[in-house]
Amino acid sequence: ISFQQNPWSAKGHRKDLDEICRNVIGDMDAYGVCVVDNFLGEDKGKAVLKEVLQLYDKGVFRDGQLVSSRGSGDLKTIRGDQIIWIDGKEKSCNNIQQLISQVDAVVMRANRMTNNGKMGMYNINGRTKAMVACYPGLGSHYVKHVDNPNQDGRCITAIYYLNLNWNVRENGGLLRIFPEGWLGDKVADIEPIFDRLLFFWSDRRNPHEVQPAYDTRYAITLWYFDAKERAEACRRYEKERHS
Numbered sequence: 001i002s003f004q005q006n007p008w009s010a011k012g013h014r015k016d017l018d019e020i021c022r023n024v025i026g027d028m029d030a031y032g033v034c035v036v037d038n039f040l041g042e043d044k045g046k047a048v049l050k051e052v053l054q055l056y057d058k059g060v061f062r063d064g065q066l067v068s069s070r071g072s073g074d075l076k077t078i079r080g081d082q083i084i085w086i087d088g089k090e091k092s093c094n095n096i097q098q099l100i101s102q103v104d105a106v107v108m109r110a111n112r113m114t115n116n117g118k119m120g121m122y123n124i125n126g127r128t129k130a131m132v133a134c135y136p137g138l139g140s141h142y143v144k145h146v147d148n149p150n151q152d153g154r155c156i157t158a159i160y161y162l163n164l165n166w167n168v169r170e171n172g173g174l175l176r177i178f179p180e181g182w183l184g185d186k187v188a189d190i191e192p193i194f195d196r197l198l199f200f201w202s203d204r205r206n207p208h209e210v211q212p213a214y215d216t217r218y219a220i221t222l223w224y225f226d227a228k229e230r231a232e233a234c235r236r237y238e239k240e241r242h243s
């Protein structure tokens with residue numbers, strides 16, 4: 001399946017919540033990956049971008065761990081993204097907060113709409129704060145990894161992209177997902193284009209990488225928790241803490 005031409009993302013065709021949820025449920029159950037284009041519409045999308053650029057200009061972003069690894073003898077940085085955690089109540093983050101509420105609305109409704117109220121057999125009852133990330137270009141990238149390899153409770157990764165007029169051929173920054181179980185080592189290539197919302201299962205089913213970006217590349221990520229897995233992860237954590 002090529003996400004660039006998914007049928008429901010007809011340019012400019014605004015979708016109601018129900019239709020989006022049906023698409024999310026269908027794609028997550030079928031592929032474990034789902035793309036929703038034109039999620040907020042141009043004006044609201046640009047308002048979110050403006051707030052992110054203001055945060056970036058304020059210099060509040062922190063470098064993601066720069067883990068170097070010995071690649072062919074020379075030291076190379078493993079990731080170049082800079083991040084800041086936002087709960088949305090901060091001043092002048094009102095549009096980021098509205099984005100978060102919109103994504104919550106889709107996830108919580110989809111969770112309720114699926115049979116016996118579970119999407120992918122999860123019962124979603126919470127999420128992390130929003131992680132606003134910027135890849136500063138100059139080849140910054142993120143090596144192949146799994147978001148939640150050890151049952152920490154996160155079941156769905158939601159990423160909202162903000163990059164106007166992004167052209168992967170020139171700017172790179174492609175998100176490549178290697179969905180487990182897809183036939184014939186097919187991959188999902190997701191261009192980080194403006195006003196695009198991406199969902200994928202956070203666990204080992206979806207290893208992914210960000211290919212080197214050659215222009216500043218912004219994204220806002222939310223991770224949603226499965227009640228049961230999260231409770232167990234917290235119990236394990238508490239036990240380790242006291243052991």
Ligand SMILES: Cc1cc(NC(=O)CCC(=O)O)nc(C)c1Br
Pocket residue numbers: 064083133142145146147148159175192208210219
């Ligand atoms: C901090 C952190 C960021 C990410 N981000 C991506 O995988 C990039 C996705 C994209 O921007 O297209 N993943 C993990 C497991 C952690 Br931890």
Ligand SMILES: [Fe+3]
Pocket residue numbers: 145146147208
């Ligand atoms: Fe990731």
